[in-house]
Amino acid sequence: MIKEIKNELLNEKYYEIEHSSGLKVFVFPKAEYQSNFAIIGVPFGSADNRFITAQGKTVTLPDGTAHFLEHKLFESEEKDAFEKFAATGARANAYTSFDRTCYLFSCAENFYQNLTSLLEFVSDAYFTDKTVAKEQGIIGQEIKMYRDNPEWQATMGLLSMLYENSGAGVDIAGSVESIARITPDILYSVYENFYVPQNMVLCVCGNVSPEKVIAVCDSCMKPAETRVANSTPFADPQVPSTPKKVKEMPVSMPVFAFGYKETRTGLVPLKERMETVLLNQILIGTMSPLYDRLMCEGYIGEDFSSEYFTGRLYAAVLFTGSSEHAETIKAEFEKEVQRVRCEGIDPQLFDCVIKDMYGTMIKGFNSVEDIASDMLDSYMGGFHYFEELELFKTITPADLEKLLQTKYNVKQSALSLVVPIQQKG
Amino acid sequence: METFIMKELFEGANFICCPVNRFKSTRITVRFALKMNPDTVSAFAALPGLIRYTSKHYPETLAMERKLASLYGAGFSAVSAKMGDLQVLSFTVNTIADKFAFEGERISEDCLSFLLDCIFEPDLDENGCFKAENIAREKRLMIEDIKTSQSDKMAYSLNRFNELFYEGEGAGVLSTGTEQQVEMLTAVQITDAWHAMLESATVYVCTVGDLDTQAVADVIRKRFAGINRQWVKAENNPHTPHKQLVKAHETQPLEQCKLTMGFCVGSEDEAALRVMNAVFGRSEMSRLSKVVREKMSLCYYCSSAYGPKKKVMIVYSGVESENREKTVQAVLEQLKEIQNGNFSDEEMNIAKRKMKDSYRSSLDMPADLAQWYLQQMMNENVKTVEQYIDEAQAVTRERIIACAKTITPDCVYTLGEEV
Numbered sequence: 001m002i003k004e005i006k007n008e009l010l011n012e013k014y015y016e017i018e019h020s021s022g023l024k025v026f027v028f029p030k031a032e033y034q035s036n037f038a039i040i041g042v043p044f045g046s047a048d049n050r051f052i053t054a055q056g057k058t059v060t061l062p063d064g065t066a067h068f069l070e071h072k073l074f075e076s077e078e079k080d081a082f083e084k085f086a087a088t089g090a091r092a093n094a095y096t097s098f099d100r101t102c103y104l105f106s107c108a109e110n111f112y113q114n115l116t117s118l119l120e121f122v123s124d125a126y127f128t129d130k131t132v133a134k135e136q137g138i139i140g141q142e143i144k145m146y147r148d149n150p151e152w153q154a155t156m157g158l159l160s161m162l163y164e165n166s167g168a169g170v171d172i173a174g175s176v177e178s179i180a181r182i183t184p185d186i187l188y189s190v191y192e193n194f195y196v197p198q199n200m201v202l203c204v205c206g207n208v209s210p211e212k213v214i215a216v217c218d219s220c221m222k223p224a225e226t227r228v229a230n231s232t233p234f235a236d237p238q239v240p241s242t243p244k245k246v247k248e249m250p251v252s253m254p255v256f257a258f259g260y261k262e263t264r265t266g267l268v269p270l271k272e273r274m275e276t277v278l279l280n281q282i283l284i285g286t287m288s289p290l291y292d293r294l295m296c297e298g299y300i301g302e303d304f305s306s307e308y309f310t311g312r313l314y315a316a317v318l319f320t321g322s323s324e325h326a327e328t329i330k331a332e333f334e335k336e337v338q339r340v341r342c343e344g345i346d347p348q349l350f351d352c353v354i355k356d357m358y359g360t361m362i363k364g365f366n367s368v369e370d371i372a373s374d375m376l377d378s379y380m381g382g383f384h385y386f387e388e389l390e391l392f393k394t395i396t397p398a399d400l401e402k403l404l405q406t407k408y409n410v411k412q413s414a415l416s417l418v419v420p421i422q423q424k425g
Numbered sequence: 426m427e428t429f430i431m432k433e434l435f436e437g438a439n440f441i442c443c444p445v446n447r448f449k450s451t452r453i454t455v456r457f458a459l460k461m462n463p464d465t466v467s468a469f470a471a472l473p474g475l476i477r478y479t480s481k482h483y484p485e486t487l488a489m490e491r492k493l494a495s496l497y498g499a500g501f502s503a504v505s506a507k508m509g510d511l512q513v514l515s516f517t518v519n520t521i522a523d524k525f526a527f528e529g530e531r532i533s534e535d536c537l538s539f540l541l542d543c544i545f546e547p548d549l550d551e552n553g554c555f556k557a558e559n560i561a562r563e564k565r566l567m568i569e570d571i572k573t574s575q576s577d578k579m580a581y582s583l584n585r586f587n588e589l590f591y592e593g594e595g596a597g598v599l600s601t602g603t604e605q606q607v608e609m610l611t612a613v614q615i616t617d618a619w620h621a622m623l624e625s626a627t628v629y630v631c632t633v634g635d636l637d638t639q640a641v642a643d644v645i646r647k648r649f650a651g652i653n654r655q656w657v658k659a660e661n662n663p664h665t666p667h668k669q670l671v672k673a674h675e676t677q678p679l680e681q682c683k684l685t686m687g688f689c690v691g692s693e694d695e696a697a698l699r700v701m702n703a704v705f706g707r708s709e710m711s712r713l714s715k716v717v718r719e720k721m722s723l724c725y726y727c728s729s730a731y732g733p734k735k736k737v738m739i740v741y742s743g744v745e746s747e748n749r750e751k752t753v754q755a756v757l758e759q760l761k762e763i764q765n766g767n768f769s770d771e772e773m774n775i776a777k778r779k780m781k782d783s784y785r786s787s788l789d790m791p792a793d794l795a796q797w798y799l800q801q802m803m804n805e806n807v808k809t810v811e812q813y814i815d816e817a818q819a820v821t822r823e824r825i826i827a828c829a830k831t832i833t834p835d836c837v838y839t840l841g842e843e844v
Binding site for chain 1: 447448449450485486487490491493494495496497498499519520521525562565566569570571572573575576577578677678679680681708709710722724725743745775778779781782783785786788789790791
């Protein structure tokens with residue numbers, strides 16, 4: 001079944017396809033472009049650390065399993081995927097986040113040949129003791145590289161406090177010790193329970209036709225009889241038991257991350273996602289009076305940023321940057337939340353952030369990579385791709401003021417610091 | 426075929442316009458290139474921040490940020506970068522195309538005026554100097570930036586490598602100078618740098634999107650008409666090889682050792698060098714990735730880059746401390762293999778295909794397209810993507826071997842634990 005979805009403002013359309021294998025497919029043609037991009041995703045990420053199979057068996061996974069599987073899946077008995085894509089000139093990649101794993105490529109030529117390779121690689125798994133052992137060495141190096149990255153260490157310090165038990169508090173790649181416990185059997189159990197067409201989504205953008213994409217899917221994707229397992233990560237306490245962590249590293253400038261966890265089950269609705277981004281802008285974005293004051297007084301630098309960290313299994317507002325005054329920034333932010341809760345939102349500032357958001361959305365339709373990735377994000381986020389463009393017009397200051405009453409709960413917050421190594425003695 | 430229009434605005438100033446309408450946005454970049462000088466680097470590096478956050482028309486940063494938001498979230502970037510021996514200051518505004526404005530506003534015209542106002546009419550005091558409070562803030566941000574790049578071990582190791590490899594050359598100067606240099610900056614030095622930028626730098630302008638080319642050229646010429654231009658052409662010089670191989674190790678408590686190797690390149694055959702670099706270390710199919718990283722399992726990443734202006738090749742790698750010497754030998758061994766012609770036609774053809782695909786794909790992003798033509802203007806020999814592709818296709822294995830034979834190791838720098 002093919003459905004055409006149009007947007008008159010953009011003068012663009014995309015196709016939503018229910019493939020006979022169960023695979024969900026989105027195709028966004030860009031006839032005037034030379035580049036093409038395809039991404040296939042599975043809603044299984046590093047936070048999915050335990051699941052119950054359709055037969056009722058509970059499986060608990062070593063940290064880093066989703067990421068390990070991602071590394072190994074782009075490999076068949078004969079060849080590794082990067083080699084096969086590169087031979088045509090394409091650039092392939094894969095990534096694991098907390099709630100999904102994605103495989104992708106971009107190319108200007110040989111698109112359908114590469115799409116065939118992409119679907120073949122994710123449709124077939126090949127793991128042996130030897131290849132798993134080799135990958136443990138490569139991923140061990142990757143883990144070490146991230147351990148030297150102060151920004152990542154500050155963020156992971158924060159997430160480990162907000163999410164004490166679920167996988168969202170553990171490094172996506174796991175640890176050298178945890179990946180040592182991964183075996184071919186563990187990888188097969190995840191692959192067989194989650195990597196089935198009805199649990200996957202393919203998004204394509206470029207100089208492509210939906211009919212040809214479907215033809216490739218017809219030849220590569222067959223319906224699977226397996227029922228998808230139910231991910232049941234370990235539960236976290238509502239209030240973090242540790243509100244502050246400090247780590248020493250060879251840095252010249254302290255790095256911080258603080259955040260406010262939200263208690264919820266399931267996906268955050270699109271409108272709330274957008275409203276939270278707008279609220280972050282109004283409270284401490286570059287156009288806000290607080291940001292201006294903190295910048296003038298020397299408390300924050302240009303690397304200060306906010307993020308609504310949201311997925312299937314988690315939702316939190318995070319702030320990161322480098323500063324010697326992280327605790328002051330957090331306290332001032334919380335005071336600002338109180339002030340705006342009482343005084344309401346400045347209408348002029350509201351107009352600014354709305355126009356800013358609109359411009360950012362429009363610019364997002366320039367790149368084939370952004371379009372395909374955003375289509376995937378929309379699907380996994382439970383909304384339609386063009387919905388944001390429609391919805392932003394309906395958001396009012398009153399909506400934001402209402403949401404603000406329940407956001408940024410100080411009791412559910414934590415602060416993580418990475419500081420220079422103290423000289424002993 | 427991609428179309429572009431090139432004009433000389435005035436002596437030392439060129440303009441390329443890419444009038445494509447497939448993008449939802451427009452983009453305007455004004456770039457100034459000057460010779461990198463260790464004595465003035467910090468003063469020039471302070472300009473982008475001072476111009477980015479305040480101007481005569483928007484003396485408050487908050488007002489400037491809100492103006493950008495009213496231009497539909499226009500992005501305004503102002504950066505100082507080192508490109509070989511040059512210090513390059515780039516100012517870019519990008520926003521949505523006029524047709525997406527709520528009420529039919531001419532956003533692109535407003536953006537161009539805004540950008541030129543910021544560059545030509547900064548927020549100066551009664552003595553015609555940048556204001557003390559703005560300078561104090563910029564110094565703080567620059568120092569924080571220097572500290573952050575010391576914490577980022579990849580950036581730090583590259584800076585230290587550059588100092589060693591390019592000793593005495595513009596390319597060896599830290600791109601914002603040292604913390605002490607920034608601390609010592611005066612309002613007069615910075616203001617002099619601003620005048621020098623407008624008066625003596627080579628100017629490059631590039632626009633992408635649905636814009637009136639003639640109108641853009643006219644507006645820019647008009648702004649420069651009030652400037653007493655005394656153009657000083659700034660050029661790159663090839664790297665001067667050291668008398669003997671320079672080797673240095675710096676100890677820091679790191680999980681992973683950073684290895685950087687610098688090579689001198691003697692050949693003038695640029696197309697062959699680009700293909701040779703692709704076979705050697707540019708992609709995941711290259712020798713460094715397939716042999717040194719995967720087959721020998723020596724490192725997490727290992728890649729190479731070719732610098733045509735400085736006539737150099739640089740290899741970057743992240744390795745276990747105990748493997749660093751083995752990795753150096755493995756990299757040299759792979760270079761030797763290519764010099765001896767021990768690579769297949771298939772490796773060469775894959776390299777060419779990847780280059781072709783990557784060049785073509787770069788046409789579909791406004792920032793990449795602008796970057797392509799800005800770089801071409803700086804090369805003084807503007808070529809299209811198709812010309813680059815044709816040149817690469819014509820490269821033979823003999824030419825690859827010949828240019829590889831002119832590549833010699835010159836500097837090895839490692840950062841990490843003591844072994």
